[in-house]
Amino acid sequence: MKAKWQTVFLSIVLAAVLAAPAMGADTIKLGALYNLTGGMSSIDAPALNGAKLQAKLINEAGGLLGKKLEVIGIDTKTDQKAAATGAKKALAMGVVAGLGYGDTTFVMAAAPLFQKKGIPFVTSGATHPMLPKWVGNCMFMVPFGDDDQSFAIAEYTFNKLGAKKVAVWTDNSMDFTKALSKFFKQRFTELGGTVVLEDFFMMGDKDFSAQIARLKNAKPKADAVFISAIPNEAGLTVKQIREAGLTLPIVSGDGFDTELVTTVPGPKLANDVYFSTHTYREDNRPEVVAFIKAYEKEYKRPPENAFAALGFDAVGLIADAIKRAKSTEKNALRKALAATKGFKAVTGEITYSRPSGVPMKGVSIISVKNGKYKVEEVWFPKK
Template structure:
């Protein structure tokens, strides 16, 4: 082998060693963040806006000069509302050198992906999954941009009892999802504590299309309201079929109902007397909210579809803020910086990780839908 060839081999080897010594995603001039979302299937109406919000956040960061002198790229991975695909997507994103992961509007999919990030010592921030036990289940590298299910369930239970005056409630639960089961559990706990009564519990599964059996039992029950714990696909269908059956009692829920399907599937006439707890965002006049809406419209030629677009934006913002404060993309340092987040002015409310876990204390909006029109009825705050 000639001297020149030897030198080239040596230089190539040195470059490879240098690249391997750098933190993941830092071997080039791009900081890669994984956007793991279900862009197809039953979760797509909340996950697609989530990825759009995340990509918009990266674009605005880059317009201001990027992070640590590098560009930020949110790489989208469609995991098709499938748990196996979520695990595969997480593995691929880690192999692609993503320094952190974000995504999902549901706990089941976070639990398929985030433990792989924990194992690799890289942070994962969920943009929309709300089970308050997530950071405990996954570990110290797991953080939440949204509030916990206990907070949103307590907010809608309080509203149902105190403002709607309901005393007897029927609870419907999608029995195939961790998120929906947790939502019902916390709602029942709070409603009973207030003095209300759960007179009937009914169940369905993700993908169900016919709710006539549950509706027949609901008609006989004589309830003041029905709590429907579902993901977006079934949110629109249950609302449509309950109203088509001639039942006019209030339908109450959590953020699985924060989807355009709640009005488009039943149509504006039937989308009436629906109330749900969700992330503080709609009709909010804070500058963070107004700027986000303006930038989203500019980028996608439409207003944000729901709060999950804002949460995707916030998740990237939280990671970027931590990278800035850490001065590095090293997983350990990044985790420390995320855990130390205080008073971060997110679109969906100020975020502080003051609890011993990665669950922020935030306000919860209670939204009413009347004749297809959304209105913020109140913002509920958790007790400190």
């Protein structure tokens, strides 16, 4: 009896696996590499949703060059090995461009393989400003660089919040968070402020009581604390700091751009939090409104975090370049991407005018007061 069930089970699986690749006719294929399972999935899964949504909207409006756009989502399991094989898989499927990832280390495992083939790779959420330099001319970024977002919040903290002494908490297990802290300290000290305390934690930490006790006891007292974290730790740190009775302003970067910042501590404790992020939250530009409406219609829930909008923009950016190049040939597409000017993305206008290859985008400063988000200002890089 048991053996029979096994046979049935296995044949169903086999049939499904064999039937699957038969689908998909003549389309323009984009390979979307994301960590859809494992530790990074809460960041990457919404990005793929955004990317697929954009493709769907483009197809509903008639497609590109008379063809349908197909976004092939490849799960790389929060594993660098899977990132490398995933990139090779996408290339073997004949994608015209790759996109993906909200974290630099994974981009660095996948993007160089695209570069080697001369096929463009657009990262939707990785923000290291050196990425285009490290990978080469096929590497494109949708988001601003970590330097921009850190400078923005450092200037806001110093000038507008009037904080002259800060404490800096860094998630020491990630490159993104370390880079963010580095740039924040750089600009904050340039402005004349001092860093009175530096503390560290690791991704996945749930308990920050030791760091909080030290923050309480810091001498001289910190006027604000900069927390360099990803969304998973954003709400937890705010909640625990406020519960410990500390009321100093908490500042951060786009890792704090998540509902968790208000929902985890609750409206009473979610106060005096400021973060720099993509110009999207609480924004009323038509692109933003349309995106949120479409996302809610498609997935029956609001966008989980900014990465959803960034994934949406990544596909939009590539589609825009394909339209201008009137071709999907890799060199034409790469040139068209590099020539992107004033592309109206949900997360702000994208123009590749800097030698670094990082787009010049506005950075929103968002405040949280009594559990409500508000755009305080939009910061623009000087050069």
